[in-house]
Amino acid sequence: xxxxxRRLLKDKARLRKWKRIMIALSCIVVVCTVYALSLPAxxxxxxxxxxxxxxxxxxENNELIxxxxxxxxxxxxxxxxxxxxxxxxxxxxxxxxxKDEQVSQESEEEETTTTTTETTTETTxxxxxxxxxxxxIESVKFVYKKTEIIDGKDKTTEYDxxxxxxxxxxxxxxMTYKLxxxxxxxxxxxxxxxxxxxxxxxxxKIRKMIEGKTILSxxxxxxxxxxxxxxxxxxxxxxxxLSRLQENETLTGSFEVDxxxxxxxIDSSTGKVTITTPKGDIILNYGLDYKEHYGNVSVVDKSWExxxxxxxIKYTITLKAGDDGCQNVYVVDQFTQGKDLxxxxxxxxxENTLNPGKYNHQPYETRDNNSKAGTIYKxxxxxxxxxxxxxxxxxxNPGSFVWKIAKMNPNEVRQLTYYVKxxxxxxxxxxxxxxxVN
Numbered sequence: 001x002x003x004x005x006r007r008l009l010k011d012k013a014r015l016r017k018w019k020r021i022m023i024a025l026s027c028i029v030v031v032c033t034v035y036a037l038s039l040p041a042x043x044x045x046x047x048x049x050x051x052x053x054x055x056x057x058x059x060e061n062n063e064l065i066x067x068x069x070x071x072x073x074x075x076x077x078x079x080x081x082x083x084x085x086x087x088x089x090x091x092x093x094x095x096x097x098x099k100d101e102q103v104s105q106e107s108e109e110e111e112t113t114t115t116t117t118e119t120t121t122e123t124t125x126x127x128x129x130x131x132x133x134x135x136x137i138e139s140v141k142f143v144y145k146k147t148e149i150i151d152g153k154d155k156t157t158e159y160d161x162x163x164x165x166x167x168x169x170x171x172x173x174x175m176t177y178k179l180x181x182x183x184x185x186x187x188x189x190x191x192x193x194x195x196x197x198x199x200x201x202x203x204x205k206i207r208k209m210i211e212g213k214t215i216l217s218x219x220x221x222x223x224x225x226x227x228x229x230x231x232x233x234x235x236x237x238x239x240x241x242l243s244r245l246q247e248n249e250t251l252t253g254s255f256e257v258d259x260x261x262x263x264x265x266i267d268s269s270t271g272k273v274t275i276t277t278p279k280g281d282i283i284l285n286y287g288l289d290y291k292e293h294y295g296n297v298s299v300v301d302k303s304w305e306x307x308x309x310x311x312x313i314k315y316t317i318t319l320k321a322g323d324d325g326c327q328n329v330y331v332v333d334q335f336t337q338g339k340d341l342x343x344x345x346x347x348x349x350x351e352n353t354l355n356p357g358k359y360n361h362q363p364y365e366t367r368d369n370n371s372k373a374g375t376i377y378k379x380x381x382x383x384x385x386x387x388x389x390x391x392x393x394x395x396x397n398p399g400s401f402v403w404k405i406a407k408m409n410p411n412e413v414r415q416l417t418y419y420v421k422x423x424x425x426x427x428x429x430x431x432x433x434x435x436x437v438n
Contacts, residue, residue: 127195186245200231263324295326321408334400337437363418
């Protein structure tokens, strides 16, 4: 019994000893935790990447081509962030707020969002728009370019387009639009990514997109220009050129675009078109007959076939109008070789309206249902005095014929089919072989 009491007292003493040790260890943990939490948190505030320029960062001319900034982290790149005790207190506050406090808090959140959005918009790189910054446009000029062969070489001459109301007599509606700009801040240009844009005024047409046209300065390429089919001009300067510009410099220069006057914008009652530019309106006068003068036929084709069981040859002439259409189209047809061997079939001295479909061997016209029919008449062969011969009452066969079309719509396709007949093969003319060329 005494031995049992001795062991029991010994165990109780050991238990008290372990309790003291555990309490001491707990106090150490609490003290260390409180000390750690009281220390300010250190975070890296610098958002730059460490980088040191090497040989790969320079080109063969020893010019820096690397876009990264040279940087090494220092103590300044770290910042102290103290624990905001007040923020912890706010978190412990009741979530219930009165209506005035809620409205005030929502209003502050909305203002913060708006400011952030505006800041983001301002820092987004947008091209420098000359159509908006018209104060940087010095002048605008229209130029007509004519290429001629002189001494076996092509020579292009520029003519300033008159704007005094005189009728223009150029061969085409092609025109060069020249714009001269000034005073564009180099700093602003860099902030815009080195890009300038400009919208050509209404009245011009770009038939084919222009891509990657080089811009030179002193024989050195400093950028390129693109022009879309809707007339948007975009000039992009290269980084080497931009890097040489000091922020206090200003940029002065010019560009030109080869375009075409839109015939559909010409006033049919006056023959004039008004082009509105940032430097005022420019009026061009093409005359009342501009459709006859500038309308064009983009495709002219002729084919033939011999009927196997007869002495007839069928000819087909195909015309296609250009994008602007045309008016008063005349096609003159004649035989230049072997004309004594053939004769036109059912083409008369009197001007007749063409049928829309085949009937025997009469000439006929294939056309749109809403297009006005063309006419045809037989006449003398054309001459230097009359490239389009008038109708006559007496001719020497086979002569020629004139196919007359009053109007063709834009891109309209029209065909004329007619026949010629070979003369009697027993005639002496056939003893000498000849080519029949039409």
